[in-house]
Amino acid sequence: MQTAAMSDAETMERLRRIGWRGDALPGDGRRLARVVAQHRAGYELHDGASLFGAQPDGRFLKRGLDPSERPVVGDFVEVENGAPPHIVQVRPRRTVLSRAAAGERYERQLIATNIDYVLVLTGLDGDFNPSRIERYLSLIEDSGAQPVVLLSKLDTRDDADELIAELRERLPPATPIHPLNGKDPASATVLAPYLKPGDSAVLVGSSGAGKSTLTNTLLGTAKMATAAVRSRDSRGRHTTTHRALLSLPSGGCLIDTPGMRELKLTGEENLDLFADIEALADQCRFADCGHGSEPGCAVQIALDNGDLTPDRWRNYLKLHDEREEQAATLEARLRRQRGGRPIDRPHSPRGQRERD
Ligand SMILES: Nc1nc2c(ncn2[C@@H]2O[C@H](COP(=O)(O)OP(=O)(O)OP(=O)(O)O)[C@@H](O)[C@H]2O)c(=O)[nH]1
Numbered sequence: 001m002q003t004a005a006m007s008d009a010e011t012m013e014r015l016r017r018i019g020w021r022g023d024a025l026p027g028d029g030r031r032l033a034r035v036v037a038q039h040r041a042g043y044e045l046h047d048g049a050s051l052f053g054a055q056p057d058g059r060f061l062k063r064g065l066d067p068s069e070r071p072v073v074g075d076f077v078e079v080e081n082g083a084p085p086h087i088v089q090v091r092p093r094r095t096v097l098s099r100a101a102a103g104e105r106y107e108r109q110l111i112a113t114n115i116d117y118v119l120v121l122t123g124l125d126g127d128f129n130p131s132r133i134e135r136y137l138s139l140i141e142d143s144g145a146q147p148v149v150l151l152s153k154l155d156t157r158d159d160a161d162e163l164i165a166e167l168r169e170r171l172p173p174a175t176p177i178h179p180l181n182g183k184d185p186a187s188a189t190v191l192a193p194y195l196k197p198g199d200s201a202v203l204v205g206s207s208g209a210g211k212s213t214l215t216n217t218l219l220g221t222a223k224m225a226t227a228a229v230r231s232r233d234s235r236g237r238h239t240t241t242h243r244a245l246l247s248l249p250s251g252g253c254l255i256d257t258p259g260m261r262e263l264k265l266t267g268e269e270n271l272d273l274f275a276d277i278e279a280l281a282d283q284c285r286f287a288d289c290g291h292g293s294e295p296g297c298a299v300q301i302a303l304d305n306g307d308l309t310p311d312r313w314r315n316y317l318k319l320h321d322e323r324e325e326q327a328a329t330l331e332a333r334l335r336r337q338r339g340g341r342p343i344d345r346p347h348s349p350r351g352q353r354e355r356d
């Protein structure tokens with residue numbers, strides 16, 4: 001039995017290197033592996049020793065199954081050997097980053113799981129947009145992971161300091177902000193605290209922000225394809241089409257993702273990011289203040305004296321309304337589910353292109 005115990009310890013050690021934090025290993029001849037990619041043809045898994053292909057068990061393909069119950073990149077899964085090996089179970093997720101899927105129907109789409117940090121990458125070119133960064137931070141709030149704001153293309157402009165100062169003023173003091181040149185390894189060393197052995201981070205941001213460029217710099221090889229942005233508006237060309245989890249020389253794991261066009265709130269956000277604005281609104285003279293021309297409106301006073309910027313106020317209102325609307329849709333859906341009536345949701349094919 002001692003050999004088996006030794007090999008369990010070795011297995012555990014290997015899994016820890018790819019981000020596993022749990023204790024119990026599966027029995028029944030199953031093994032544990034992490035989802036590193038998902039394609040039309042199936043999943044790519046890594047067990048800490050080698051990369052292999054696998055298919056999902058039939059129950060993951062069942063019509064009407066909540067998509068969040070299917071294996072996604074970042075998941076630790078139990079695999080049964082076979083030709084091909086197949087995924088039989090998804091282990092409970094430590095953290096989950098999700099958004100609502102674009103479109104009319106309410107559906108939660110998972111971006112990555114079991115991650116410690118979400119690296120929100122924005123270019124200091126035409127991509128720069130504090131409201132979009134706030135939207136990302138709102139989505140990250142209940143993921144369980146820590147947000148880190150990265151500003152790429154520092155090398156391309158001389159007035160970057162102003163933009164960075166504007167953003168620093170606007171975001172919570174505890175949220176780190178790192179300007180960098182994603183092509184320069186020396187510049188990327190600021191990320192070391194988020195990519196320690198066994199840590200996992202996911203890179204998110206618009207197409208063309210430089211996610212794959214930074215991934216390649218951290219890897220030390222040009223593994224991910226990159227492409228120049230349109231000069232007119234700094235927009236990317238959706239070069240990355242699938243999420244990919246990579247092991248870095250630092251010992252950390254990094255997930256590169258396709259640029260996201262739409263970042264819809266799920267309805268479960270707290271908007272803690274704007275707690276100061278909510279506290280302010282509580283101080284208005286009238287409890288039902290519309291924050292327009294009412295006398296004694298604390299929001300108007302803050303806007304007038306510059307304590308609150310109009311752009312941040314507008315973004316708060318927008319995110320607040322969207323959250324309310326999404327929360328109502330979510331609630332209605334849960335009610336329908338409780339009523340036991342079938343939910344009208346067509347089967348979504350596996351391994352869809354993830355760009356949207
Ligand atoms: N000068 C400079 N160029 C950068 C930097 N980061 C990225 N780029 C360039 O920006 C362009 C887009 O970079 P990608 O890495 O392909 O962007 P992406 O975020 O992966 O885009 P998608 O895969 O489409 O989501 C490429 O031409 C990069 O060389 C940077 O820090 N400085």
Ligand SMILES: [Mg+2]
Pocket residue numbers: 211212213224225226239240257258259
């Ligand atoms: Mg890319």
Ligand SMILES: [Zn+2]
Pocket residue numbers: 281284289290291292294296297298299300
């Ligand atoms: Zn008011």
